[in-house]
Amino acid sequence: MDGLAEDRSVADMPAVDVLVVDDHAVVRAGCRRLLEPPLGRFRVVEAADGPSALALVERDPPALVILDLNLPGSPTGLDLVRQLVALGPPVLVFSMHEAPSVVARCLEAGVRGYLCKSDDPAVMAGAAETVLEGRLWLDHRMACAVAALGPGRPQRDVDAPLPEREGEIMRLLAETAELDSVARRLGISYKTLANTLVRLRNRYGVRRTADLVRIAVRQLDETLPG
Incomplete structure (x- = not known):
């Protein structure tokens, strides 16, 4: 009975457009299953690269962008994050990068949440709802790791030239x-x-x-x- 009640509550909620940006079709399909009914209340729009994502947001802004950091084309990474944030919709990063310094740099660039691809898939819809409510989404483990970096601590730049x-x-x-x-x-x-x-x-x-x-x-x- 509880499961049926939960499904009805999701179905009764207004649908929300979310743009999922990832260059792997199987990842986008997985996000769609996690975000659309019955697990979530979202209508998923997809983009496979940065330029396509920017064009979609400029033409028809979604309520939320879920973004992979490693994308083909230009702009990529944090440059794309900054451009999407400047266009208005909140950005939830969904990335394989788990270094706290990478998460900290994304937060500094204006993202409203950070999901690792190793996280429990069941948290995605809840993370999206949290960001839509105007709150920051970061799991407890990552929040502690980012806090441990301390204020003003230099962050590693993954885009800096390698030795x-x-x-x-x-x-x-x-x-x-x-x-x-x-x-x-x-x-x-x-x-x-x-x-x-x-x-x-x-x-x-x-x-x-x-x-x-x-x-x-x-x-x-x-x-x-x-």
Whole structure:
């Protein structure tokens, strides 16, 4: 009975347009299932890149934007966050980046909430509702981690140039993704490579080397001529 009552309450609430911006169709489809009835009360509009998202918001502003940080095209990352915030709708970031410094920079840029892609999917609709109510959404663990950075503490800039060796490792990861091959081509030990990968994962706020490879491929694509 409680479940039926909850479904009716969602159905009775006015529908709200939300723009989901992610370059992976399967992620957008998953968001749609989590946000549209019966789990949520939203009408989902989709965009796969930054320029498309900006065009949609300028033409028909949604009540909320749910945004991945790693998108093809330009602008990307925090530049896109700032442009969307300037257009008016609240922005809820939905990202694989879990570094508190990345979250802090997004909050400074004006986002109203931050969801990690490793979070429980069941929280998405509630996070969206919280942001729509004008409140900040951040889970307790991440809120504590961001607070621990302290006021005025310098934040790591994931867009800043990498040291030469780390940049070369990212380039080779994009080309091969085989760690033995990367170590051999650089003439370094596997242990040295593994230690550098730990620093790179921390920098980009990801847990797995596979996620690091994805970032490396995207960075390489962005340097290629159009």
